[in-house]
Every structure is written in structure tokens, then in C-alpha cells.
Amino acid sequence: MGLIVQKFGGTSVANPDRIRNVAKRVARTYDAGNDVVVILSAMAGVTDGLIHLANKMTETPDRRELDVLLATGEQTTAALLSMTLKSMNYPARSLLGFQAEVKTDCAFGNARIVEVGAGQIKNLLTDHNIVVVAGFQGCDTEGNITTLGRGGSDTSAVAIAAALKADKCEIFTDVDGIYTADPNVCNKAKKLSKISCEEMLEMASLGAKVLHLRSVEFALKHHVPVYVRSSFNEEEGTMLINGEQDMERPVVSGITYSKNEARITLKKVPDQPGIAAKIFGPISDANINVDMIIQNTRAGGQTDLTFTVPKNEYQKALDLEREVAQQIGAEDVFGDDNIAKVSVIGVGMKSHSGVAARMFSALAKENINIIMISTSEIRISCVVEQRQAELAVRVLHTAFGLDRE
């Protein structure tokens, strides 16, 4: 018995039958003697549909007004789940973002949660209500409706769980936990019973679609016990733990890959102080995120410089760099959007050497050419040709002993 926050994603509330199933699961948790707060996403597809509707009015919808529009998606599911629970004779009450006092900054469309008041939630819990909160939304200090960006309902859930000091925050989704690799690519992938927040952060930022990046940051900062579970079965799921708690850890916990990046190379750049600022200034001004950067020194005071950008910004970045190349006197600019980034992740790497060497030799054995390399304390990423991405995942999964018996 305790206070449990349960978050259900868009596929879990995609239609009336699924909402009914969510209601049953929530009711079971309540019947077991728990206080329950439910956070909901919009029905799968609804947010995209609303964006499509806005785009019928204008190609560049005002961001404040777009948030007012998008907030209706979660408002709908919160009302539907509450009335379903009521019809089952459970005392349920829906709250919208502003009613749940989810206070954000005013970055419409991608707002950050500043504070969760939760006073109203606590009052309702004291009166033994099941509280159903519309996820993804909040309001700024002026009372404008804001939304938290794609996947933001995860962050709503973890932030509300933190404010309530909940005993656990369960993220129900259409997968039954975090796997050592994407099971669609690697049939030997195993579900992890635990994963550290740091590893999850790396996975989320590398394109594993399970948890919203900011929700993991929130869990890490506020020590919220988060569980990722399937809403379609009763499996245990994966527990997100803070690094300190884990005792025995494998060196590598998981392999991820991403096909969302493209690579740009400037050839024979004069090797002078300040040249990097000239190259990355225009990219930064255009709000394009640069991920990996590699610089190779050549003879004769020249270097080659390669970096990656999100694939959907590739053409824009390439055009910007062609101008830059002329200004700084680089010989050539070229790029490639047929790449993929494959990463091995594990907090165990901190205390183990030889991980990189094992990764490179495993890839080499399968004739997978490494185009770029970057590392963090708990991650090694290699850019490879896109067609070899899935093969690379499987090879590394075996090489690091992750295959299921």
C-alpha cells in the first residue's frame, strides 16, 4: 500500500475498449489499498491530427494557440477515463494541467516544468479520490496553457510523482520494459529488470523510444522510483534506479541505434584559432543541434572536420556550410545522410577498460566500417553505414554477452 502514480501512453488509451482496460487496471491498484494518481496521454494519433488541423489554417501556427489546441487531446482522455471509473462506482476526478498546478516556463510547444503545486491533488487524495491528470500540459506564470513537447506526459508523471513523494511512478506503454536492444532488430534481446537513470538517459537521447528524456532527468534529480511496464500484460517491467543503488552491473547494459542523423565534412580547413566558431556559429544560430564532431589533422596546417546533425536539418546545415567554406577557404564540403549511429551503453564501463577495443574488433570481424567514433563515460558510439546498422546491433549484442540463453 502506498501512493502510486500510473502513466498511460497514447496506445494504451487509443480507443474506448483500451480506456476501459486502463480503468480496470487503475481500479485494481486502488482496490489493493493504494492512493492512485493517473496521468494520461492523448489517444494515439490525436496530437498529430490536431497539428494537421492547425496546418490547414496556417503553415506556421502561433505556438501559444497551438498549445491551446493540443491540450484538448489529453483533456479528452482524462475526462473519458474519469467518467469510466465513475460509472464503475470509483470516486474519480479529472484535473487539467493548470488545475493540477503544473507550472512551466513559457516556451510554448516545449515548455519545461518549473514546479508542481499538487495541493489540489493532495486534497482529492485525502478524500480518497482517484485523481486523473491530463498529461503533456501545464500553465505558465501568466496562466497561459503550455505543452511539454512530444513524450511530455512521461515528464508530467515523474514530476507529479516527485511533488507527491510517490512510492512509485509506473510508466505504462506498449512495450513491457527496457530491452538490451530493440527486439525487432535483435531477437536475442532480453528485458532488463533494472536500468540506471544514467543509462536510460543515454538510451533516451540516442533514440530509444521508451521514455521522454526530461522525465529521466527528473527521476534522477528527484529520486523518483520509476517503473516501465506494458499496459497490455501483467509483466513486471523494468525499474529505473539511481546509479548508487546498483551493486553488480554488467559492463554493457544495452545496444541502441539511431538512423536520425546525417554527416557533414569540411575538407582542408585552414587550421587557425577561431575557425571552429566560424564553422559552428551559423549552425547554432539556425538552432540546429550538432552531435558528434571529429577533427583530423592533415599536413600543412590544414584539417578535415566532420560533424553530425539531425537528418531533417541536413540540407539546411549543408547549405549553411557551403557559405562558410567559401568564407574560410575550405577546399570542399560534402555530406552523407545514409548513416546510422550504433552505441553500447553501460555504467559498468566506468570501471572497466577494453570496452572500446572489444566493440571495434567485433565490428571489424563482420567487415562493418566505422566512420566516426564518440564516447561518454558510459557510452561508446560508432557511426556506420546505414545498411549495416541492424547487423551491427546484433554483432555487438553477442560480443558483449547480452544474448538470451
Add this chain to the structure above:
Amino acid sequence: MGLIVQKFGGTSVANPDRIRNVAKRVARTYDAGNDVVVILSAMAGVTDGLIHLANKMTETPDRRELDVLLATGEQTTAALLSMTLKSMNYPARSLLGFQAEVKTDCAFGNARIVEVGAGQIKNLLTDHNIVVVAGFQGCDTEGNITTLGRGGSDTSAVAIAAALKADKCEIFTDVDGIYTADPNVCNKAKKLSKISCEEMLEMASLGAKVLHLRSVEFALKHHVPVYVRSSFNEEEGTMLINGEQDMERPVVSGITYSKNEARITLKKVPDQPGIAAKIFGPISDANINVDMIIQNTRAGGQTDLTFTVPKNEYQKALDLEREVAQQIGAEDVFGDDNIAKVSVIGVGMKSHSGVAARMFSALAKENINIIMISTSEIRISCVVEQRQAELAVRVLHTAFGLDRE
């Protein structure tokens, strides 16, 4: 130049093209130097669609949660119109009911406006914004979202106009004003340039579908200058005026009819004190509205009693009265839902006699049998057979000199 409140109904915002047309009309009003506040309904059909969705979850959705759901309809159109105006470079800002401080009682689904704060609207107008308010919705003292009942956006508009002391409140709809009769029934019907609030109240309560009843009450009480106009053309429309202002008035301003009632008769009721309470008590307890009541005295201390109820409550009322008849010893109970109520309405009646006589003789000439009669100070209604309703309207239209030359 002045402060103008413009309300657009569901057919006026039924799709992106129509919302664009609304934006153009609002922009013209703003360009002419006016302060503009816009009140919107949901897209035509959306409210019914949401009710249908709720009914997929439960046959009797919780009223609080249904209001949370229904409020998304007007939230959607308010956001879409605001982003459209913004894309046309007009400074627009949407406000939901609670943001516009539309304070209501807590009668979910049929809430009454208690007060409109309008502070936020005034601030936005001072900064020269076009303010777009989601109609039909408000919030109660506890911050719950409420809705005002079908047609409630009219009331939102008039109440906000009253709070702002607006110079006029224009109700844009799919007809171009108030007619002397339904033009679909009587092709000689004329548009009225003016109508008194009292007449409009009678018409609204008798089923003329132009204005929400409460909005007319609000206009009458707060002296709001209301205009009913078409959103599809530039016609002048009909002005709603307070009775005192009119000088020369025709005796009869309009003819209405309604097919939404049914009649129930209790035959040979013992004529004793307290008997009426026994007859109408159960009907009242079941929240069924009784409209006309007629009692005919018979010989021998017995009376026949006939009354009308809404057609959709007919069967329920009939069942209740069958029980009552047994208890009080009435001889028989029977009913008829093939009736229609035809009414002549006009403030001029107050100072003219002979209106009833002229009505009865006109109907008699066409062999239209009068089943029941009821009157108010400015209205005479006759119940006739349903198949003769349209004929009765045309006959009366001619008899009272309303036919267009």
C-alpha cells in the same frame, strides 16, 4: 467605432474555410477601428460527436467529466481562429472560459452564469488585441469546468458583452435574422428589422431556434444591444430591443410553431382540494416540465384535466399518470403526441383587444380544430393536430397582415 462582441455559431465555424471567413469578418470589424471580442461555438456536430464518444464509455456519463470533455469543442475553435488571425498579422489571443473569468454555478451541463470577471479581456483589449473567447463554458467557484447547456455560447456572448458594457453584441448564425414565421413553412415570411426582447423570449421558449433563451433574458436584464445576423452575407439582420424603446408596433410580430409537445388527459377526476398536487407532484419529481394545463368542469363534482409535456418525456409522464389515476380514482388516462402548438406573438397585444377572436376565426375558416388554448400577455397559443401545423402558420400569417408584399 466602439467595442463590439461578435458570436459565431457552429455552422459558421464548421470547417477551416468557414473559420477563415470568420477571421476575415472579424479583421474587417477590427480594421474599422473597433475593439473586438469574439465568442465561438464548437464546429457543427462536434458537441454531438463528443457526447457520442462519452456514451461509448458509459450510458450515464458523470456530468462534471462530460463538461470537461465537451469544453474541448470550443477550445479547439478558439485556438484555430486565433492562430488564423495571427497568421494574417492581427494580434489575437484565445481565452478559455475560466481564463475569461466566466463564473457559473455548479450545475454541470446546464450551468448558469453568475458573474463575468472580464479583467483579463479588458487588459488584452487595452493592448489592442482581438480577444477570442471559447463560448459555452465557464468555471464554478471551486475551479471546475462547467458548460452552459445547448446554445450556451449565445449566453456567453451576451453576458460578456454586458460585463464589458459593449456597444453591441452581434450573434452570427446561419439565418439572416428573425422572421415573422419560419421561411421554410411560410414563403411570405419577412425578416424583422427589430424585435423586442419580450417577443424574442416567447419565440425562443416556443422553439424558434435562433437565440438561446437565457441569452435573451440576459440581454433584457442588462440592456445589451443584440443583433442577430447571418455569417454568410452582409445583411443587416434583426435588432433585439427593450420594449420601452419601440414606438409603433404591429399587434402581432410573428407566428411560431412547435412539434415538441405531447398532450395527456385525465378523465373524470374527482374535483377535490389538493388533487392538482397529486397529479403534478410525480411529474415534477421526475423533472418533467409541464407547459399548458386546462381543466374543464363536468357535472357531478368531476373534472377533465389536460396538460402538455415535452414529447421526449411523453411515455414516462403517461406511465406516471396511470399510477396517479388509480390512486385518485380518475376514470381514464389517455394522451396524444400527434399535436403541434401554433402561437401568435406581439407586444402590441397588450394594448389591442380582439387578437384571440381573430386567431380563432382564421383557424376555423380553414377547418383547423383547436384542441387547447393558452395565453400570456403578449402571446396566444393553440394546440392543433400536427398535420395542420404548417397550414395554421400560413393562415395566421395572412390573417395578421404579415405577408410580404
